[in-house]
Each structure stands twice: as C-alpha cells, then as structure tokens.
Amino acid sequence: MNAPLLTARDLTLRFGRIAALDGVDLEIHPGEVVAIVGESGSGKTTLLRVLSGLMRPDGGEVSYLGQDVLGMSEAARRRLMRTEWGFVHQNPRDGLRMAVSAGGNIGERLMATGARHYGNIREQASHWLTRVEIDPARMDEVPAKFSGGMQQRLQIARTLVTLPKLVFMDEPTGGLDVSVQARLLDLIRALVADLGLAVLIVTHDIAAARLLAHRMLVMRHGVVVESGLTDRVLDDPQHPYTQLLVSSVLAA
Amino acid sequence: MSGYNFAYLDESTKRMIRRAILKAVAIPGHQVPFGSREMPLPYGWGTGGIQVTAAILGPADVLKVIDQGSDDTTNAVSIRAFFRRTAGIATTESTAEASIIQTRHRIPERALREDQILVYQVPIPEPLGRLEPRIAETRRMHAMADYGLMHVKLYEDIARHGHIATSYSYPVMVNGRYLMSPSPIPAFDNPKMDRMPALQLFGAGREKRIYAVPPYTSVKSLDFDDHPFRPIRAPHACELCGSRDTYLDEVLTDDVGGRIFVCSDTDFCAERQAMKEAAE
Numbered sequence: 001m002n003a004p005l006l007t008a009r010d011l012t013l014r015f016g017r018i019a020a021l022d023g024v025d026l027e028i029h030p031g032e033v034v035a036i037v038g039e040s041g042s043g044k045t046t047l048l049r050v051l052s053g054l055m056r057p058d059g060g061e062v063s064y065l066g067q068d069v070l071g072m073s074e075a076a077r078r079r080l081m082r083t084e085w086g087f088v089h090q091n092p093r094d095g096l097r098m099a100v101s102a103g104g105n106i107g108e109r110l111m112a113t114g115a116r117h118y119g120n121i122r123e124q125a126s127h128w129l130t131r132v133e134i135d136p137a138r139m140d141e142v143p144a145k146f147s148g149g150m151q152q153r154l155q156i157a158r159t160l161v162t163l164p165k166l167v168f169m170d171e172p173t174g175g176l177d178v179s180v181q182a183r184l185l186d187l188i189r190a191l192v193a194d195l196g197l198a199v200l201i202v203t204h205d206i207a208a209a210r211l212l213a214h215r216m217l218v219m220r221h222g223v224v225v226e227s228g229l230t231d232r233v234l235d236d237p238q239h240p241y242t243q244l245l246v247s248s249v250l251a252a
Numbered sequence: 253m254s255g256y257n258f259a260y261l262d263e264s265t266k267r268m269i270r271r272a273i274l275k276a277v278a279i280p281g282h283q284v285p286f287g288s289r290e291m292p293l294p295y296g297w298g299t300g301g302i303q304v305t306a307a308i309l310g311p312a313d314v315l316k317v318i319d320q321g322s323d324d325t326t327n328a329v330s331i332r333a334f335f336r337r338t339a340g341i342a343t344t345e346s347t348a349e350a351s352i353i354q355t356r357h358r359i360p361e362r363a364l365r366e367d368q369i370l371v372y373q374v375p376i377p378e379p380l381g382r383l384e385p386r387i388a389e390t391r392r393m394h395a396m397a398d399y400g401l402m403h404v405k406l407y408e409d410i411a412r413h414g415h416i417a418t419s420y421s422y423p424v425m426v427n428g429r430y431l432m433s434p435s436p437i438p439a440f441d442n443p444k445m446d447r448m449p450a451l452q453l454f455g456a457g458r459e460k461r462i463y464a465v466p467p468y469t470s471v472k473s474l475d476f477d478d479h480p481f482r483p484i485r486a487p488h489a490c491e492l493c494g495s496r497d498t499y500l501d502e503v504l505t506d507d508v509g510g511r512i513f514v515c516s517d518t519d520f521c522a523e524r525q526a527m528k529e530a531a532e
Contacts, residue, residue, distance in 0.1 A: 075396045082400075097404070104407050111407065112400025118410055118476040140411050 003065075004029050005166055005198050011050055011060035013222075020046040021057060022222040030165065033192055033199045035213035035230065037206060037245070043222040044202040045170055051200065052087060052168050053077045064166070082112045086159035090171040092151035095158070096143045102129065102154055103139040109162045128157040132187060149180035153187065160191065169201040173208055185211050206249045210234055218242045259306040259339040265289060269307035269462070273453060276464035281426025282394070283377050288460040292334075297327060298356060299457025301373035302334070305354050308369060308453070309335065314342045316350035321358035321499070321516035328356075347519050357420075359441040361498050361520040364450035366467060372435045374456040377463065379423045379433040399431045402474060410479055419484055425472045426465055434471075440483040440499045445471040488513040493524035 004027040013021040020043045028034050036044045049055040051062055053069050062069040069077070081087070089095040096105050103125040107115070115121050126136040132153040134146075143151050152172060159167060172188065173181040189212055192199055203209055209216055209230060216233045218226040218241065226239040237243045257263060265287075272286035291299040305315070315335055319327040323345040331354060332343045344350050347360040354371040364370060380390040383401050393399065402423050409417045422439035426432045434442060435454060445452065445465060452465040465471060475481040486500045491512040498520060500513040515521035 074392070078396055078398060100404055100408055101411055103411055104404050107407055108400055108404050111403040112398065116403070116475075116477050118407065118478050121407065122411075 002030060005032075006051065006062070006064050006069075006200075008051055008062045009060055011047070011057045011062070013046060013050060013055075013057040019043075019222040021050065021060075024060070024219075024222070024224055026051070026217065026224075028166070028198050028200055030198050031196045032215065033197075033201065033213045035209035035216045036200070036202045036219060037204060037209050037216060038219035039204065039245075042219040044204075044219055046222075047219070048168050048170055048200065048202050052081070052085065082109055083162055084165045086162075086164040086167040088152075088155055088159055088167060088169040088172050090174045092143070092148070092155045095155040096151060098144050099142060101140045101142055102134070102146070105143065105154060105158045106161050109158065113162060124161060128161050129154075131191070132157040133183075147180075149176055149184060152176065152184060156188065156191070160195065160197075163195065164197065166198045166200070169199060171203055171205075172201065173203070173205060181205075181208070188212060206234065206246065218245065256338050258311070259309045259335065259341075260292075261289065261303065261306045266307040269303055272462045273304065273307065273464065276453070276462050277451070277466050279430070280465055280469050281430030281432040281463060283461040283463045285460055286462050288457050291457065293330070295458040296375060298331060298354070298373040300455030300459075300462070301354050301356070301371050301457075302331060302455075303457060304371050304453050304455035304462060305331075305335070305352060306339075308371075309339055309341060309352065311339070311341060313351045314344050314349055316344050316347060316353045316519075317355075318353065318358060318360070318517075318519075319356045321360075321501075322518045324518065345519050346523075347517075357436050357438075358499070358516060359437055359444045361515070361517045362523075363444075364448060366449045368450040370448075370450050370452045372437075372452065372454045374433070374435040374454045374459075374461070376421075377433060377454065377456040377459050377461040379421075379431050394430060397429060399425075402431055403476075406474060406476065406479075410476070416475065416479060416481070422481075423474050425474060427469050428472075431474075432463065432465075432471075438484070438499055439473070439481070440485050442471070442473045442481070443483055447471075486513055490515045490521060493521045493528065495521070495524060 006028045008026040011021045011024040024047060038044050050057045106125040106128050107121040110121055125139055129136045129139060134150055134153060143154055173184055185208055213230045216230045217224050220241050226233060226242045234246055237246050268287055272284045276284045291302055317328040317331045319325040335341055336343055347362045352369045356373045378390055380393060383405055384390050406416050420438050421433055421436040422442055424432050424434055434445060447468050449467050451467055454463045473481040488500060489496045490500060491514050493515060495515055498515045501516045502511055502513055504511050
C-alpha cells in the first residue's frame with residue numbers, strides 16, 4: 001500500500017474541562033474517502049479544523065506527505081490550502097464570496113496561484129460549472145441568486161478547480177432537503193472517483209457516509225470509539241455507541 | 253508666525269513622522285502606521301499629506317499644492333497659505349520650480365526630477381479593503397503576498413463591463429512585492445509612477461498610515477495577459493492649449509448641453525498657452 005497522505009498521531013485538545021479530542025490517531029491514503037461520524041459535540045468538526053491546520057491542538061502531531069502541518073509557517077499552510085488542499089464548508093456562505101459572480105468564485109483559486117489569462121480562467125470556470133451541473137450561462141450571476149444546492153455545488157467547483165489532492169468536507173449535505181442531498185452525494189461520489197481525490201468528510205448522516213466513504217471513524221466525547229471499513233462498521237458494529245448510532249438511523 | 257513651531261507640528265511629532273517615512277521608503281509600498289495628529293482641517297481634506305509635508309519641509313523648500321491638478325481650488329490655496337504662514341516658506345504654482353509638491357488625485361503632467369518630492373493625500377490606503385473588510389486579514393494577505401483577491405476584482409470588472417472599469421485608484425504592484433493603492437489618481441497617471449525619479453510619499457491621516465515609493469522603483473498596474481492595462485483619457489484636445497496627450501476635465505459651460513474639455517493640470521496648460529502666444 002502506498003504511503004499515507006495525511007497522518008495524525010495522538011491528537012489532544014481540551015476546551016476547559018471538556019476533552020474535544022482525546023488521543024485521536026488517523027491516516028488517510030491517496031484516493032481514499034474517510035468519514036468521521038458521531039453526534040453533535042463529539043469533536044468531529046474540531047478534528048477537521050485541527051487536521052487542516054485551522055486550529056492548534058494541545059498535543060500530538062499532524063503530517064502531510066512528510067511535512068509537519070502544525071510546525072509549518074502560516075505562509076506554507078496557506079499555500080497548501082489554496083493548491084493541494086480544499087475545504088468545503090457546511091454553509092456555502094462561509095466558503096463562497098457572495099458578492100462575486102460564480103465565475104469569479106471559481107477563478108479565485110486559479111488567480112491566487114498565478115493565472116493571469118482572463119479567457120483561460122473563463123474557460124475553466126465554464127468547464128467546472130458544467131461538471132457540477134450548473135448551466136454555464138449563469139457564470140456571471142452572483143451566488144446569492146442560486147438555490148442552496150447550487151451554492152453548495154458551486155463551492156465544490158471552486159474548491160476542486162486547482163485539482164487538490166486532499167479535500168476536507170464539513171457536513172457538505174447539511175441544511176439541504178433530501179432529494180437535493182441525494183443529487184449532491186451522487187455528484188461528490190462521481191467527482192471523487194474521477195479525480196482520485198482523498199476526502200475527509202465529517203457528517204452525522206450515516207447514510208451519506210455509507211454511500212461515499214471507504215472507511216469510517218466513529219467519534220464520541222473526543223475519542224475514536226471504532227474505526228474500519230464502512231460496511232464492516234455499519235453492518236457489524238462492535239462498540240455499544242456505534243450499535244446505538246446504527247440502530248437509531250430511521251429507515252424510510 | 254509666533255506661537256507656532258516651524259511648519260505647525262512640534263519637533264518630536266515631526267521626528268516620529270520622519271521615522272515612519274524612513275521605514276516606508278525602506279519597504280516600498282508597505283503601509284507603516286504612525287501617530288496621526290489632529291490637524292486644523294477636517295479628515296478628507298488632506299490631513300495625511302499635510303503632516304508628511306510638515307515633517308519634510310525645510311526653510312529653503314518651495315511648495316506647490318494641487319487639488320485635482322488645479323493650483324487655484326480651495327484645498328490647494330488653503331494648504332499653500334497654511335505653510336506660508338506657519339513655516340514662512342516660498343510657494344509656487346509652477347511644477348518646475350517646486351521642491352515639494354503636495355497633491356490630491358493627480359500627478360503633474362511635467363516629468364518630475366530627482367530633487368523633487370511628491371506628497372500624496374490618501375483617503376483609503378488599503379487596496380484590499382473593499383474586498384476583505386477585516387484589517388487583520390488584509391495585513392496577513394500583504395505579509396504573505398496573497399493577492400489573488402485583487403485579480404478577482406479585476407475579473408469581475410471584465411465579466412460585468414467587458415473591460416477593466418476601474419478608472420481611478422487603480423491597484424499597483426510596487427517593486428514586485430507589495431500591492432498598493434496609488435490614492436485616487438486617475439489610472440491615466442499610473443504609468444508616471446513607474447521608475448519616477450522623484451521620491452513619492454503617501455500620507456493617510458484618518459487611517460494613520462504612511463507609505464512610499466523610492467525614486468526609480470518599479471510600479472506596475474495589475475492586469476490580465478489578454479486584457480492589458482490601458483491608461484484612459486477623454487478622446488479630445490484641450491480647448492485652451494490644444495494638448496492631445498494630457499488628462500482632461502469635462503467642464504459644463506451653460507445649461508443647454510455646452511461643454512468643453514480642458515487640461516486638469518492648470519500649470520501645464522498655462523505654460524503651453526504662454527508658449528503658443530509667444531510663438532504667434
């Protein structure tokens with residue numbers, strides 16, 4: 001098996017008396033989709049923020065292709081963030097520039113990495129709008145005019161335009177209605193397979209995790225209580241908390 | 253004038269401003285904070301420029317002040333009078349004779365020399381402010397030279413208008429490192445900043461920032477490969493001196509649609525008119 005893309009060892013972080021992360025280990029390999037599931041307050045989003053370098057843990061280490069993420073300069077981390085990494089926020093308003101047109105939103109990462117040809121940027125933007133199933137004719141409209149599902153797809157296009165190796169997704173389907181969720185999940189799955197992305201996805205939606213993820217980590221009170229292949233964890237849960245979680249999924 | 257120190261500000265304040273200026277010159281295009289003082293004129297009328305001028309003024313200096321290119325508008329007349337009274341220095345309307353030129357929104361048409369200093373009055377020093385409202389974040393962007401956002405603004409201009417519609421305060425890169433707002437001069441004046449022999453100082457009083465472009469420093473206007481920067485001027489000749497390569501003001505002459513175009517730089521225009529008359 002090839003070398004892991006991102007490795008985390010023994011991450012700990014406390015918010016006062018609450019342990020948000022307690023000895024968390026994690027590995028993600030190129031092209032792999034890993035889901036982190038758990039209830040609200042279990043430390044999922046904190047883990048994502050620590051792994052992507054947005055937040056410093058109290059202890060432990062994170063390395064990306066052999067580079068120490070926590071020790072690297074802010075300049076180097078920002079460079080990673082706009083080239084090899086991507087971050088998809090739960091609320092598209094956090095990830096998009098709402099006053100900038102769809103084309104400008106997609107072009108931002110290109111321009112940040114030195115693209116200086118307007119025509120090429122337009123072409124790329126149009127190509128990516130098509131890929132996320134938005135009519136390229138709407139390229140010059142601002143995201144405020146888009147529906148929630150379209151905004152989320154636009155955010156994904158904007159993140160993927162620089163062909164990152166690793167994408168962090170924080171509840172990408174949260175706040176969308178079920179049919180839109182299904183379409184979005186389908187789209188993410190197709191893009192991930194096409195581009196060979198490694199994705200670390202945080203979700204409380206077990207069904208979404210089953211659909212997308214190869215492997216799964218179950219978190220509770222800052223501790224990874226169970227991890228393994230998605231189907232194994234969901235079909236044969238070992239830890240009592242996982243059993244509870246799986247049994248509380250509503251079947252339609 | 254008794255009761256005032258030379259050039260209004262006290263000596264320790266001037267030293268503080270000079271230190272900021274030296275730092276600004278050492279890091280071309282970087283905004284240096286300074287302890288801006290209350291001045292006897294409102295913010296927006298040139299409090300930053302006037303403090304920079306006061307700090308660098310010597311008894312032998314000859315001062316010219318222009319407002320939108322003009323020597324005879326309220327702002328220019330008042331600031332000249334202010335320094336005549338508080339510093340007793342000579343003032344002039346001639347660009348060639350001045351050693352210090354304080355300006356609002358224009359660069360003189362006549363090429364400046366090494367022995368001259370151009371002081372700009374700056375209302376908004378932060379070029380990224382419109383796009384990123386958090387000052388802490390814009391400072392970080394400057395520190396990391398993370399300037400993709402500025403191109404997003406230009407991209408939006410082209411997407412909306414078909415060309416870069418920013419006609420004043422057009423962002424520039426100084427010495428290939430810092431993104432800088434040239435103050436609201438017309439984009440037409442931007443090329444004059446590039447490798448200018450004169451020292452250029454920028455003072456923002458309300459925002460408490462000083463920045464500078466040392467002589468012969470590269471100043472490049474941002475653009476796209478397929479939408480290059482174009483200095484824009486009204487496609488007319490000056491009604492008074494006939495110039496076809498200067499920046500023009502449009503002046504209404506009556507209430508039935510009559511209008512003329514005249515040079516915005518009054519000194520340059522007057523010189524050309526005098527030359528024309530002498531030739532005739």
